[in-house]
Amino acid sequence: LSLADLDGTASVIGRPLQDLQVYLLDPYLQPVPMGVPGEMYVGGAGVTRGYLNRSELTAQRFISNPFTDNPQARLYKTGDLARYLPNGELEYLGRIDNQVKIRGFRIELPEIEALLTQHPNVWESVVLVREDEPGDKRLVAYAVPHSQTSVTAAQMRQFLETKLPAYMVPNAFVILESLPLTANGKINRRALPAPDLKSQLTQKYVAPQTATEEMLAQIWGQILKVELVGIHDNFFELGGHSLLATKLISKIRNAFQVELSLRELFSASTLIQLSQCIEQLKRQN
Template sequence: MTTIRDAFEAQAARTPEAVAVRATRTYTYRELSALVDALRESILGRTPAGSLIALDAEGQASGVVGILAAAAGGCAVLPLNRESPSAHRARILADARPALLLTETAECAFDLESLPDSREPTMSDIAYVMYTSGSTGRPKGVLVPHAALLDRLAGLAVTPGLREGDTIAALTAMSFDICMAELLLPLTVGASFATMPDDVRYDPGTFEDFMAMHRPQVVQATPSFWRMMIAADWSGAPDTVVWCGGEALTPELARRLLSRCAELWNLYGPTEATIWVTAARVESPDAISLGEPLAGVGLYLEAASDGVATDSQPTAAQMGEIVLYGSGLARGYLDRADLTAERFPVVAAPDGITRRVYRTGDRARYRPDGSLEYLGRMDDQIKLRGHRIELGEIEAVLEEHPAVTSAAAVLKDAGRPDHSSIAVFVTTRGDAPAERALRQWLAQRLPASHLPSRIAVRDVLPRTPAGKVDRVLLASE
């Protein structure tokens, strides 16, 4: 089996003295390889191959050393979100049951802690486990094999493309799977990545300085990030290719970005299909599409009946749920055989071939010119400021509060991404807790990305004639 570490080492053998990482100092491929080997020895001294290793890294340089060292030791890595509240982090660790915790103590240096009650070491073919929001309140771990990761990186190297000697900016948090494109893609093609500290990500002025210093050929970020930069009068980077994904790219944002960069690409992809699956070069703000599937990606639209996709003999449609297949699919969900079977069924695809597919829950349609237009979600999952959020997870956590009897979370201003926000409506027993108390309850249990901008207490929640909560009405308030 070929791993991401093997792909890196093959490139290191070709360009040992080329710069691989630009952080507080530069690291050549040879130096990075030595760091990976040293950490690998430490890992195998504490846990067997096939183990799951939790990675708590602040910097991307340390992050990539941890990922590659885990792979070198035949282990899978679980990137942790340093910004998550302790209760949310504890919930993920309890579900994943890693054998070892790697905690960054300095750039590319780690403390290793063995953890109790770890799972059996059966993950030698898994590159990483990435946790996403879960509708039941239980986050779910997506198992991404090395084969899927390498397949996807090979496709991205071609489209949108990254070449030997290029630099890509690394600004995405380790717990967001698109960071794998920033950290690992360059190391497979002889390019480098430049680490972007947290203060730069949130300060438009220092972002301008970062761009001037490193002059990256590629910068990848969510539409929300680019809106923040443009609102702060970012002058642009005329020689830089911008990759934009994680949420819908609007015509207005595209218009503003096109005048500020060399090329603009719209990317789409769920974690379960490994980073990105489609890419489209945007040349006009009036013609934004999801583009073409990357190499190795199969895609079709499945018509839905009463809002529910058919379970067998799917028929290709001009409008419907995006269904993906190919070698880039994740293995499924950690310890969730029922959910894995539901979302990754084996079906007879429209071309007559029986395949394992992934039902994305995303809707799209083919325009008359053949381009693919994104239409939004089929369920209660949303994308907000680049974060994939199950509204059901927010509701489930609120309903754990002893005073809350029911909760409904909705996305307000869904058609205006610049103004979109989450609002929550609750009913309570006895005296209603103050909004501040409910907000504190959520803040202790969910990442900041999941916190609503508004919490309102109601005597009852409005219902549709079918007896369901009328979320459309709530979203319009």
């Protein structure tokens, strides 16, 4: 191990042994590009013929190797998520079981966690799906800053927005001094607190002042089910997501007779920014 390994949070597992092959594949069994997460499949001399007296599990885990002409060759489906680093080594990202589906999008939680820990001020992170209100599933990121540093939810959101599609950016960010652990040292996901959006609202609240801001605050309140919306509040930090963003654009079209794109909403996500964007569109019309 090097000092860089000790200071980093990545789980680098090195390179395959000479008599083994490791493939990182997408759900269609196609190799993924370097740096892109994929499920790890192992082939070669070390792969066994299957599980003893468990034919169904063997059929699930041991598949025919599509990368060789040998009809007897098999690949073992590990269920692990990993990616290749530029130096050719493998970085372990977690179990494929941590893949979730929200509003029709399939999301790899370990991929978000791995990217969030690339932020220079983030030491470790956990991302999970919370359903604190029935039927309302939201991505929540928990982050522990490096010692002697600090990080804000806005900074983490902006960082991920440059690296991920909008539907994979968490709806809320919670900053912790440390992640809760179970008795055997694993992260206790059940002990992670719900994001306290109301307290954040109270601390930041500045009342709407123009007619456009007041109308927009009412629309946000209806869509996000919050009572108080200030001009510096962020639509996505209040719980907005891509589906609600589409609904917001429709309501803005009806209320202000302007056509707002999803891209414009993501780049002007606070109430005051969005209000200014609407005013500019009205002048253009």
